[in-house]
Amino acid sequence: MKNKGSLGILNFSISELKTLYKNGDLTTLDVISAYLSAIKENEPRINAFIEVFEEEVLKEAERLMKLKSLNLPLYGVPIAIKDNINVACHYTTASSRILEGYKSTYDAMVVKKIKEAGAIILGKTNLDEFAMGSSTENSAFKLTRNPYNEECVPGGSSGGSAAAVSAKEALISLGSDTGGSVRQPASFCGVYGIRPTYGLVSRYGLIAFASSLDQIGPIGRNLDDTFLLLSVISGKDTLDCTSLDIKNYDELPDEDMVGNFAIIREFENISIDKEIAHKYEEIKKILLKSFKLKEERFPHFNYALPTYHIIADSEASSNLSRFDGIRYGKREEASSLEEAIKLSRTAYFGKEVKRRILLGTFALSQGYIDKYYKKALQARNIIRNELSLILSESDFILAPTTPSLPFKFGERKDPLEMYYSDIFTIPSALADLPSVSIPVGLSKSGLPIGIQIIGGQLSEKKLYKVCKLVAEELNA
Amino acid sequence: MLKAVIGLELHIQLLTKSKMFCGCSTNYGDPPNSNICEICLGYPGTLPTVNKEALDMGIMLGLAVNCKINKLSNFYRKNYFYPDLPKGYQITQFDYPLSENGFLEVNDKKIRIRRIHLEEDAAKLFHKDRKVLIDFNRCGIPLVELVTEPDISSPEEAEEFLKKLKEIVDFLGISTGKMEEGALRCDVNISLMNENGGLGTKVEVKNLNSFKAVVKALEYEIVRQNELLSKNKAILAETMTFDEEKEITIPMRSKETLNDYRYFPEPDLLLLSITDEEIEKIRLNLPELPQSAHSRLIRDYELSEKDAKTLISSKDILNFFDKSAKIYNNYKEIANWISSEIFKNLNKSKKSIKETPLSPENFVKMLILIEKGEISGKIGKTVLEEMMLTGEEPEEIMEKRGLIQISDINALTSIVEEIIANNPKEVSIYRSGKKNIFGFFMGEAMKKTNGKANPNLLKEIMLKKLDENVNG
Numbered sequence: 001m002k003n004k005g006s007l008g009i010l011n012f013s014i015s016e017l018k019t020l021y022k023n024g025d026l027t028t029l030d031v032i033s034a035y036l037s038a039i040k041e042n043e044p045r046i047n048a049f050i051e052v053f054e055e056e057v058l059k060e061a062e063r064l065m066k067l068k069s070l071n072l073p074l075y076g077v078p079i080a081i082k083d084n085i086n087v088a089c090h091y092t093t094a095s096s097r098i099l100e101g102y103k104s105t106y107d108a109m110v111v112k113k114i115k116e117a118g119a120i121i122l123g124k125t126n127l128d129e130f131a132m133g134s135s136t137e138n139s140a141f142k143l144t145r146n147p148y149n150e151e152c153v154p155g156g157s158s159g160g161s162a163a164a165v166s167a168k169e170a171l172i173s174l175g176s177d178t179g180g181s182v183r184q185p186a187s188f189c190g191v192y193g194i195r196p197t198y199g200l201v202s203r204y205g206l207i208a209f210a211s212s213l214d215q216i217g218p219i220g221r222n223l224d225d226t227f228l229l230l231s232v233i234s235g236k237d238t239l240d241c242t243s244l245d246i247k248n249y250d251e252l253p254d255e256d257m258v259g260n261f262a263i264i265r266e267f268e269n270i271s272i273d274k275e276i277a278h279k280y281e282e283i284k285k286i287l288l289k290s291f292k293l294k295e296e297r298f299p300h301f302n303y304a305l306p307t308y309h310i311i312a313d314s315e316a317s318s319n320l321s322r323f324d325g326i327r328y329g330k331r332e333e334a335s336s337l338e339e340a341i342k343l344s345r346t347a348y349f350g351k352e353v354k355r356r357i358l359l360g361t362f363a364l365s366q367g368y369i370d371k372y373y374k375k376a377l378q379a380r381n382i383i384r385n386e387l388s389l390i391l392s393e394s395d396f397i398l399a400p401t402t403p404s405l406p407f408k409f410g411e412r413k414d415p416l417e418m419y420y421s422d423i424f425t426i427p428s429a430l431a432d433l434p435s436v437s438i439p440v441g442l443s444k445s446g447l448p449i450g451i452q453i454i455g456g457q458l459s460e461k462k463l464y465k466v467c468k469l470v471a472e473e474l475n476a
Numbered sequence: 477m478l479k480a481v482i483g484l485e486l487h488i489q490l491l492t493k494s495k496m497f498c499g500c501s502t503n504y505g506d507p508p509n510s511n512i513c514e515i516c517l518g519y520p521g522t523l524p525t526v527n528k529e530a531l532d533m534g535i536m537l538g539l540a541v542n543c544k545i546n547k548l549s550n551f552y553r554k555n556y557f558y559p560d561l562p563k564g565y566q567i568t569q570f571d572y573p574l575s576e577n578g579f580l581e582v583n584d585k586k587i588r589i590r591r592i593h594l595e596e597d598a599a600k601l602f603h604k605d606r607k608v609l610i611d612f613n614r615c616g617i618p619l620v621e622l623v624t625e626p627d628i629s630s631p632e633e634a635e636e637f638l639k640k641l642k643e644i645v646d647f648l649g650i651s652t653g654k655m656e657e658g659a660l661r662c663d664v665n666i667s668l669m670n671e672n673g674g675l676g677t678k679v680e681v682k683n684l685n686s687f688k689a690v691v692k693a694l695e696y697e698i699v700r701q702n703e704l705l706s707k708n709k710a711i712l713a714e715t716m717t718f719d720e721e722k723e724i725t726i727p728m729r730s731k732e733t734l735n736d737y738r739y740f741p742e743p744d745l746l747l748l749s750i751t752d753e754e755i756e757k758i759r760l761n762l763p764e765l766p767q768s769a770h771s772r773l774i775r776d777y778e779l780s781e782k783d784a785k786t787l788i789s790s791k792d793i794l795n796f797f798d799k800s801a802k803i804y805n806n807y808k809e810i811a812n813w814i815s816s817e818i819f820k821n822l823n824k825s826k827k828s829i830k831e832t833p834l835s836p837e838n839f840v841k842m843l844i845l846i847e848k849g850e851i852s853g854k855i856g857k858t859v860l861e862e863m864m865l866t867g868e869e870p871e872e873i874m875e876k877r878g879l880i881q882i883s884d885i886n887a888l889t890s891i892v893e894e895i896i897a898n899n900p901k902e903v904s905i906y907r908s909g910k911k912n913i914f915g916f917f918m919g920e921a922m923k924k925t926n927g928k929a930n931p932n933l934l935k936e937i938m939l940k941k942l943d944e945n946v947n948g
Contacts, residue, residue: 104520105514206521238525241525242743242746314740317738318564321557321564322562323520324557324564327562328519328520337559337608365736366736369740
């Protein structure tokens with residue numbers, strides 16, 4: 001290529017890169033060098049990464065350059081990985097001090113898959129400690145800044161992964177979504193984020209927050225790249241029993257549209273930012289060209305948030321029990337075993353993590369489990385049924401991704417206010433449904449707005465089509 | 477003394493190739509921390525997958541003790557902090573166990589079995605110079621937990637139940653059942669029944685590691701609880717541990733016993749769903765169980781109750797008997813030799829019959845040599861002991877150790893003559909008509925020949941020589 005200006009390289013999509021690689025206009029080394037210098041330039045402001053694999057990626061780029069296996073789906077694609085996903089021989093911190101010094105001994109299944117697909121892992125990105133949060137402010141290490149406005153949060157918990165892609169420090173990235181942790185930061189950073197159907201992507205190697213809700217999801221600057229990454233990481237994994245019996249992405253059903261788009265009255269009754277509401281109405285108009293909008297009721301929507309927190313925190317209280325400082329991570333020395341465990345967890349878990357462990361422990365305790373945890377399981381079933389009923393007559397559900405624009409650091413001190421950020425992303429998580437956050441434009445203040453489309457179980461291929469339609473209309 | 481009401485809770489290690497939720501080996505006795513991986517160490521991000529072999533073994537045990545197999549069951553997490561539990565929870569079963577409502581007959585009494593479920597074992601801790609060392613080899617080994625109803629009424633009955641269960645897991649091939657290796661562990665619950673049939677306060681004794689410990693702990697508790705009641709003192713609902721040296725029970729620290737385990741369904745695993753076909757398939761493939769082997773031995777081989785009971789004490793012993801009985805039809809003789817000499821040698825070497833090189837073929841060859849009178853029973857014992865050490869054929873051993881019988885008439889005659897000459901007093905007693913002293917002469921001759929004299933020939937010559945001089 002004549003003009004190898006790094007900004008040019010950073011703007012290419014995966015398919016564009018592929019053509020350039022094939023024609024010999026670009027090498028993997030050119031691309032990785034461009035991204036490394038973008039990281040060098042932007043990181044002091046953005047802080048998306050916890051660790052950049054600087055030396056290793058150059059070697060990997062050179063290896064791939066010689067290998068020329070151009071048909072690999074992610075050949076020479078620079079990707080960032082959320083730091084709660086294990087990458088062998090590297091530190092995995094989950095942004096927690098309790099894991100300081102812990103080096104992964106194995107690759108998560110998604111990491112294995114993207115490596116086999118030819119991707120180059122640039123490094124590990126910042127997150128809210130153990131993925132608990134909606135602003136990445138709960139990281140024990142650093143604050144990640146929103147590339148659109150450095151006074152604002154990037155969202156969370158996959159704030160680092162969304163900011164890295166948004167700031168062109170990576171072409172695509174992986175996040176994890178328990179109640180909105182991929183979609184909400186994607187929306188805040190003006191990029192695409194997908195939460196797949198629960199079980200489409202293996203969780204093996206993802207540090208568990210809430211096992212029945214966690215899903216790894218892709219983030220990208222354009223729709224095709226994001227779905228391509230999803231297709232690479234999808235598929236049954238015998239190491240994750242909860243992964244669905246779908247061999248790979250190609251095996252997903254490719255159903256015809258019914259032609260209905262569900263609009264939910266309970267969603268519209270929520271008071272949200274005016275500019276988001278405006279965009280939401282605009283998208284409705286776009287959809288009207290191809291769909292019949294069907295107003296639906298979601299009677300138990302109000303229970304989604306508390307239901308989610310009880311289940312997620314209950315599971316978290318158990319999932320995080322393994323962090324006792326005995327086999328890995330940091331340990332406080334003490335005179336007895338019990339004391340060592342107690343002191344280590346007290347010293348090295350952050351405040352929000354402790355709050356959730358306490359809440360979850362409480363919700364599972366004798367005398368309370370029926371009232372809270374078991375009740376929440378019942379509520380989850382009701383919510384599942386209500387959404388599945390809606391989706392039996394409509395192809396998709398439309399919703400804002402977030403009720404508000406990206407907020408400023410320190411603005412959401414009340415945890416309940418922070419939890420409220422996920423009000424629209426939680427229902428599909430509870431119901432195991434796939435949903436995509438699409439960047440639909442900017443507010444007057446220049447902050448990104450995202451709109452969410454929720455599909456039925458395993459309707460990812462259909463979701464891609466409708467997102468494409470919306471994206472094209474928006475660009476037109 | 478008030479009557480005891482006893483229930484047992486057993487943990488049985490399954491003989492699967494790999495652990496309950498990962499691919500690590502379950503081999504006993506390997507160097508510490510050699511059978512470990514990310515999964516059984518609870519490393520961040522790892523997930524469990526159910527070992528099908530363990531599930532099948534659980535079903536086998538359920539069927540063997542007349543339980544109903546639940547077509548849907550699931551795993552739970554039992555949460556507590558302890559260094560032997562790397563995930564901070566144990567994956568076990570709770571509300572929907574694999575198997576329920578069975579029974580086992582012990583001395584013609586039905587002991588009901590409440591439930592049988594699957595779970596994972598914890599790591600082993602070693603306390604050394606104020607340090608704690610952890611061996612994770614045991615961590616994740618499949619266990620079945622079996623809980624009885626409180627139907628047992630004496631320490632002896634508890635022991636009998638345990639022995640029967642050990643035989644069953646041995647016959648099923650699902651566990652070694654070795655208490656000394658921790659493959660079978662027992663907790664007991666015991667209370668006393670008052671005159672009106674009401675139950676007293678229940679006491680639990682944990683970690684009993686031998687049949688003897690179970691019996692001694694129960695005996696001690698029965699006496700202790702009766703004494704407390706007779707002094708009008710209350711029995712505390714405690715969890716105790718057993719001091720094997722002093723043979724007494726000691727209360728555990730309440731810290732170790734007061735726990736809210738916060739059981740909830742394991743979200744990393746799916747429901748365990750088992751079809752009728754799968755259950756039937758396992759039922760059809762169940763090996764012979766001790767009870768039916770017992771009846772078969774009495775029916776087909778006309779063995780005594782006692783012999784049958786001895787032979788079913790282990791599956792290997794029964795196999796050895798069956799193979800021997802196929803090629804030699806003096807069943808009683810086979811049973812006698814197994815329960816006396818073979819057991820004696822096995823106890824001495826602390827081995828199982830499988831671990832010795834003795835083959836049923838060589839064993840039977842030896843029995844035939846005795847039958848034919850080619851060796852005496854005494855020599856037979858020597859030969860057997862040698863066979864169990866070396867695996868050699870009986871003839872080989874006889875030759876090597878000079879145990880071949882003396883059947884030379886001249887040699888035997890001269891020995892007989894010498895004995896008669898040296899014992900005139902006994903000879904005259906015999907000749908006066910007290911013929912039951914004949915054994916003395918035989919004994920002397922055997923002593924002289926180190927038991928190698930052909931007994932039939934010797935007897936013939938001895939009788940002839942003793943009687944002929946009277947006439948002559």
